[in-house]
Amino acid sequence: MTGTDTNRGLTSSNPESGIPESGTKELDQVVIRFAGDSGDGMQLTGDQFTRTTALMGNDIATFPDFPAEIRAPAGTLPGVSAFQLRFSSFDIHTPGDAPDVLVAMNPAALKAHIGQLKKNGILLLNNASFKALDLKKATYTVDPRTDGSLDGFRVIEIDLTARTREALAESDLDNRGKDRCKNMYALGILYWLFQREVDPTKKALAEKFAKRPAIVEANLKAMAAGHAYAETVEIFQVSYKVAPAKMPPGTYRNIMGNQSLCLGLVAASQKGNVPLFLGSYPITPASDVLHQLSSYKNLGVATFQAEDEIAAVCAAIGASYTGKLGITSTSGPGVALKAEAIGLAIMAELPLVVLNIQRAGPSTGMPTKTQQADLLQAMYGRNGESPMVVISCSTAADAFEVGYEAVRIATKHMVPVMVLSDGYIANGSEPWRLPDIDKLPPVEVNYAPEGVAGVKFKPYERNPETLARPWAKPGTKGLVHRIGGLEKQDITGNISYDADNHQHMINTRAKKVAMVANDLAPMETIGEKSGDVLVLGWGSPRGAITAAVTRLQEQGESISCAFLRYLNPLPNDLEALMRSFKKVVLPELNCGQLAMMLRSKYLIDVQSYSQVNGQPFQSQAVEDYMRTVLQEVK
Amino acid sequence: MTSVDEPKLTKKDFKSDQDVRWCPGCGDYSILNSVQAAFADLGKKLHETVIISGIGCSSRFPYYMDTYGFHTIHGRAPAVATGVKLSNAALDVWVVTGDGDAMSIGGNHFIHAMRRNVGLKILLFNNRIYGLTKGQFSPTSPQGKVTKSSPLGSVDYPFSPIALALGAGGTFVARAVDILGPHLQSMVKQADSHTGTAMIEIYQNCNIFNDGAYAGFTDKGVRDARMLYLEHGKPLLFGADNDKGIAFDESFRPFIVEGDDLGKAYVWDETADTPAPAMALATMDEAKFPVPIGVFRRIDKPNFEYGVNQQIDAAVANNKQSLKDLIYAGETWEVT
CATH class of the missing domain: 3.40.50.920 (Rossmann fold)
Structure with a gap:
């Protein structure tokens, strides 16, 4: 990667936005935050800006920040939904700290986010929603547009509702439907301001609302009107250009963490020729894993929406026992429920992948907010000495490799693997340089062959290199055996309460996990090694x-x-x-x-x-x- | 699943080399014996058979069968078994569970297995007591049961596993008794031929903690008078000379008929499209009515794994996609 995430004019370390006031300017990077009611379509707006920008070759990082409520009371502070994105002409690592541009669709959005807007930053306000009641809902006693509190920002006030209705005067949509297009009007303004191409959004909306052409037409019309408005009314003296980033050669796509995690799992499954089985129960922010894998039926992926978290992991264990690769996806509260079953998989020495898309705890906590506080749960959150492999992903693109690695380790070592991701990775997106399929590492899957007549099968006879036990699929002749959560004698797998054997098995299960480290590449550093x-x-x-x-x-x-x-x-x-x-x-x-x-x-x-x-x-x-x-x- | 070149297995072939460690006199022995005999009669293959259990005395069952076996965790056997059956529908999957395992800690998995109609055969050993934990009352213990955890008698009302299974949409629901071997074997065979979820509640005597729980109707002296054998297409008759019968009023309340009214006895139809008659029998007061055993309900319904796998098979056949196509999908761009 060329360039670093350094302080060049507009970066997060500069407290003042460097967006110039006049003239055509080229910028290194811009941070934009869209904020509005959770019904205002801020996530969609941010997503469209992101797609277009990624296709234009900028490096980009995003941070959606939304409330847990699907529709919190309109206009209130808890109902504010935001989407921040940062795009640049160099390699960046975060969605930025403070925004250069804040789009606030109502007073609540303004109140929640104005504190972070950089000095001299652009503030685009939807004037239509600053009536007395709107201000009251946002707990403003004085209209912030008039009390001087917005001095120091470049405030652009537009009645987005009125402008959008005008633009859609000929549309068959009712006013409610028209008003829902105002986010696209705002997007059109920003597209002009930052010289974004409109075609990708046209295409995306046509696909998203394929069955409702009237909606597509209205949204595109609103966007075009916003674009034209910005251009002709001269609310901005300039428009800005952010050149493409210098990225390593390759094919790219923009990807969210949960998506790439799923692709990593599927890629490993295809590589190792081991079909995936996902047992899952919906939970924020992991549900997209269930949704995504449910759409890969054509790749032989089976998904099972279970009656609860425990059934989800148990069904996955059943699938692994049968020779598929069992996966279960959840967040911290779900891992708590699955703990006993994960212990069973450790005892039965079956492969299993547990995906914990962490969220803010404890208890129900803040489901849509991010946190990394389930590490000790992953490490120690089970009864007895029950070590398991724990790996983590660090970016949306990295999640692909981690998903792949989880399957590789689980099948090679016959162990459960916990993957720790979090809400920030799950919902954030970045450009992903697509891997060369042929160069993905091998995924070893060794099913035990048919048994020999007269020779008793030994379900805990181990591979000396990994200590993995054989993966003996039911249905295979000559391999009938019994496993379970009771301690067993090594090699034979018979139930055993023998003291020395128990100590030996405790040590063996720990050693199995420790031996995974033998597969690892040397650690890399950014900077010197001392x-x-x-x-x-x-x-x-x-x-x-x-x-x-x-x-x-x-x-x-x-x-x-x-x-x-x-x-x-x-x-x-x-x-x-x-x-x-x-x-x-x-x-x-x-x-x-x-x-x-x-x-x-x-x-x-x-x-x-x-x-x-x-x-x-x-x-x-x-x-x-x-x-x-x-x-x-x- | 039998093939010509392999000899049919005998009951002995289904016995594993592990010593059976239930208490001497436990009803589980006779159930094990009946299941082994029925499996041999059915021509089952060891390697195609999987027995999955939870926790409890009954859940030791897989260790004593020389088939594939998985002794899982408390209450979760139907969930594990669902994963097994979904992943390989050709396997013959049996769940062995108890009244604590299936009705209490695993109640949720039990009802959802019933609802989905997964191709599992569930043998529910009901001894109306917690045996392995040494004698606490269970969700099927009668109210007032005096145990170590209910010294003044249990306050809980029990529920009927049969009624629960019917209420959850069970497509094969039956009851048998540990000591009535031939009848039990017949139930096992009928369950085996059912494609969806088949549940057999097996009344099982725990001679240590709840001895004689069923003696009031299973003892030889009272059996004829106190038990009602359900036979498809035949009237609901009981008594030493089949001199009594069960009929229903317009609200499906049962009543006993005899003498001249014997002809009004309800003709049993286990395939009825309504669960009402089965539910009426499942909830009859044990003190006032005979105890029914046999098949309460047997209806055909496509099973879960069939539907799931059909979707996958169709998607695989109709929408082939290489790994590369999948990863390189969506909006991509080139950097040179």
Whole structure:
């Protein structure tokens, strides 16, 4: 990748928006936030801007932030739904901290987000929804447009409702239907302002509403009207251009984390010729995995929407027992319910992939907000000594490799694998350089062959290299055997309460997981392999950490960062890497869970940098924190 | 599933090499014996048969059968078995469970297996007590049951597994008794020939914690007077000389007929399109009416795994897609 996520004019580290006021300007990057009622179509609007921008070759990162309620009371603060996107002409790692442009469809959206808009940033307001009642719903006592609180921003007030109705005067839609197109009017304005192409959106809407041509027509008309309005009324003195990013050659598509995770699972299934079976129960933010895999029936993927979380994982275990690769997708509360069954899979030594798309807990918590606080649950949240492989994805594109890797490990080592993703990765999107299918690593699937007459099958006779037991599919002659959750004698699989055998089996199950580390490539760092500070990360903070560390590196600081995909087992070379730095700092969206694991395992004084507020790290905050650490180290 | 070149297995062939460790005198022994005999008669193959259980005394069953077996976790056997049957519909999948396992901790999986009509055969050993945990009342214990956890008598009302299965849309619902071997074997064989979910409640005596729970109607001396054998197409008759019968009023309330009214006894139709008569029999007061055994309901309905796999097969046949096509789908762009 060329370029780094550095401070060039408009970046998050610049508190003032560098968008110039006049003249045609070329920019490195822009951060836009669309905010409105959850019924205002902000996610769709953001999604359209994203698709178009990705196709135009910019690097892009997105952050949808929406309420859990499908339709919270209109106009209120809890009902505000937002979509932030950042696009650039260089390689970026985060959707940006503060926006350059805020589109606020009502006073509630304004109130919720104005605090983050950069000084001198563009604020596009929908004047139609600033009536007394609207202001009251947003708990404004004074109209913010008149009290001077918006001074310092470039405020553009447009009655989007009136303009949209005018544009759709000839449409057969009723006013309600017309009003629903006002987000497209706003999108048209932004398309003009940032010189975006309109064709991809035309095509996408035509597909999305294929059965309702009147809606397609109205939306496109509203978008065209917004575009024309921006161009002719001269509300902006300039329009801006963001050149394509210099990305490594290849074929790209824009992808969301849950999507690419599913593609990784399916790719591994095809590569290893092992059919997938998903048992799942709907839960935010994991439901899209169920939806996505349900659409891959043509690739032999079976999905089962179970009666509950427990049935979902149990059916997946049944599928794995039968020779398919059982998967279950959920979020933290679901993992809690599945714990006993995962223990069964550990005991039965069957492959299983558990996807935990983490959300803010505890309990029901904040389902649509992001967090990484299920690591210790993944590691230790089962009765008895029940180690399992835990791996994590760090970006939307990375989720493909992690999904693939989960299947590869599960089938090769005959173990359950927990994949930790989170809401930020699941719903965020970025350009994904598509892999060369032929170069994907092999997925080993070894079904036990038919037994020999007169020879008793040994279900726990192990592969010496992995300690994996045979995958003996029911239906295969000569392999009848019994397994279950009771402790068994190694090799024969018979129930055993023998003390020495139990100790041996406890050790063996732990060793099996530890041996997965033998497959791992050496750890990579961004920056030197030794120095003052090593910033370790896992999961979604990767982008914020990378951006912060590369900026500090450009300022000449002795700081590097490295990322852990494998959390259990940890890479064999991790300890040596950590010991090559004066200080190791670990930012994570929990109260220091991985930091605690590393401290206890290696007796290294890993410093935790914790944030648990339901929001991703801002790269500026990480940078500031690391700067103080660097000063302390010196 | 029999083939000409392989000899038919005998009952002995279904016995595993593991010592059976139920309490001496437990009703489970006679059930195991009947199932092994029925499986042999049915010409089953060891490697095509899978027995899945939960937790409890009954759930030790798979260890004693020389077939594929999976002793899973408490209450979850129907869920695991659903995954097995969906993944390989050719397998012959049997679930062995108990009244605690299926009616209490696993109640949800039980009703949903019934609702979906998965091709599973469920043998529910009902001893109306928790045996493995040493004698607490179960969801099928009669109200007032005195146990260690209910020293003053249980306050809970019990429910009938048969009524629950019928209410959940069960397509084959039957009852048998541990000690009535030939009848039990016949129920197992009928369940085997049913394509959807088949559930047999088996009254099983726990001679340690609930001895004689069924003696009031299964003992030889009272059996004829107190039990009602359901036979398809025949009137509901009971008594030493079949001198009594069961009829229903217009609200499907049962009443006993005898003498000149014996001809009014209801003619049993296990394939009736309404579950009402079966439900009426399943909820009859045990103290006032004879206890029915046999097939309560047997109706044909396409089963779950058939529907699921049909969708997949059709999608595979009609919409072939390579891995590359899948990954390179959607809006892509080239960077050179």
